[in-house]
Amino acid sequence: MLTPSAVTNAKPRPEAYKLTDGRGMYLLVKPDGARWWRFDYRRPGTGKRNTLSLGTFPDTSLKRAREKRDDWRRLIADGVDPGEKRKAERVAAADTFEAVAREWHAKFAAARTEGHAKRILRRFEVDVFPWIGAQPVGKLTAPGILSVLRRIESRGAIETAHRTRSDCGMVMRFAVATGRAQADVTRDLHGALAVPTPKHHAAITDPNRIGELMRAIEGFTGTFPVRCALKLASLTFVRPGELRQAEWAEFDLDKAEWSIPAERMKMRRPHLVPLSSQATMLLRELWPLTGSGRYVFPGARDRKRPMSNVTINAALRRMGFDRDTMTGHGFRAMARTVLDEGLGFRPDYIEHQLAHAVREPDGRAYNRTAHLPERIKMMQAWADHLDTLRMGTNVVPIKRKAS
Template identity: 60%
Template sequence: MPKRVDPLSPSAVANAKPQAKPYKLADGGGLFLLVQPNGAKWWRWKYRRPDTRKENALSLGTYPDVSLRKARDRRDEARKLLADGIDPGDQRKATHAANVDTFEAVAREWFARHAPKWASSHADKVIRRLERDVFPWIGSKNIAALEAPDVLAVLRRVESRNAVETAHRVHQNCGQVFRYAVATGRAKGDVTRDLRGALTPWKPQHYASITEPEKVGELLRAIDAFTGSYVLAAILKLSPLVFTRPGELREAAWAEIDLDAGEWNIPAERMKLRLPLLVPLAPQAVAILRDLYPLTGAGRYVFPGARTNKRPLSNMAVNAALRRMGYGKDIMTAHGFRAIARTILDEVLGFRVDIIEHQLAHAVKDANGRAYNRTSFLPQRRKMMDAWAEYLDGLRVAPGKVVAIKRRA
């Protein structure tokens, strides 16, 4: 006959002190509290496996997260399984495996592996897209059990709010997750392949931009007349001079900028291609930053947000400012400053395309197929940036006299 064990009291559990070696406090029915020398208290339930009759111990959680009453409830649930011939330990392993193989679990694992290689702004968009448009509907389902109609239903919900572009991007992300599941042995195929042609057609649109020199001059004068915040006015003035991607400029940190050397070193983790970039700063750009430094130089960000200097300016701020100046989204965008520079530097000022592309941080390789490093063509790029700033000054003050200057770096 089993030895009778007096049940524990809540105070006995709370007052159990650590000793030099681990020790147990029994509660009855196989439940006991394991007290570790470091003070940790683990609930365990001792039972015999139904197939081999070997003794096993099942973890029921830690105190105080799991109270005495909750530990007893978990023990009783496990005893019911055992009474039906089910090993509670095996049941837990199966449940855990099922949770690991859900679409959401696989997607988050895929994201964790790839996000470090992406620009933070892109990574944020991908995970928010999955969390908002996919996980609520199929996130808890085993990825191997999902079929094409399940994913199509998700995409149709996105389309129903007239977000055709987002639906196509969700389709792409789901396909990436399924292919990762195939590679890791948790799915047999990518069911999204069967959905090609099922969505409303959509083609990527180029960012709206002005490329006629006279129109650029009008834009520059509108920026000079902007009456918004000082920080927003500064980023508008600097955007055409550096023509980096909007997120790279918004998140610029003072630690990256050397005003005396006229250089801005953008680290790899903030770049789309995960390669660092050195941006030569023309005297006009340095002057804008020196003027801004007394206002924001004590903080991390060159262009802090309106509400707190602990975060950069909103990703909608520059586009909103352009709208206020009368430039609709079909005419000019924050990204459009890159198209202005790319077009005019090539077609008007005649700089070499590979040098322009390198300054734009596009995927440019040398004759041996190697990616150019951050200082490649630095003297030529510095001359190009200085010439570009001078050219913009000319457009700003002499709108009626646009001269095509053929210049080779």
């Protein structure tokens, strides 16, 4: 039998060799110095020889290796093959809802923005895995998943409950596709949750109030980059995340274009933003301050990171616009409304510039340069209109369309 000191002092040789402990167990010492515990036995019923690993030294001590060996010998005495038992346990562990969900998330996270992917995983870790994560995905039932969703619903997070049901459905369909479940049981949960109350991002659309907002931004007393971010938000009406993570490498100021790569877009398609003369001038003014770094709007504390996701809304609050009046996302609704109902631009031009899923008559998605000449004119007209509203002259009334 081996002693702890003999195991500790086992030195590598040019060829692998064994140090036998007895009852089928031995230490395999490899030329690279690795020391592996091994267990040789004959399979119950067939008598065929098989070898299992008991772990590596020093992670697995001599005492622990012997305990595992003795446990497996008891299984063999009862007619159970320890190798088959361990294989079954591994398969079962790989087929739990949590294992399948993490596999699905790792496979498809690249198709989502980084923030979106993190939010999905966080919902699973907080609201799902603690309750059904260890259960075999193929044995989950609609009532079992509903009980998890009810917990979320009970705290008033109705929208989160619906998003979680959708996420669970994608995992279940992945499990079906990979042969680990027979059906997506979440399909039976349609209508089982309370209907969420639609929430819209607060936005100013009245021309006079837009003028007030533009004057407030012009007189903003915070930092220059934040004031520029507020102006660029109004001029380009991109999503807040696309704005705050803007990189100088994406801009061609000579061409007056901002090319946002697909990985930063919600729809995962590259997006082209024509820049008005006002937007181009603003960026040229900002360049001496932040142009040496990666981000157009770097963080206040760490210039290697983008501006915080609360900065724009905090600036709006500082200027006196509460959360029920205007939000960073509200610049999009403001532009959509006024460009359509006030300035009369074609809805498909506007929707395309908003990076929404606009499609051609044949069903294909428009490419990034579709209607570019018209969109260039629209973006310049929008910037000029904001200047007019800011100065408080020639306000264009919005004519509401008949419903």
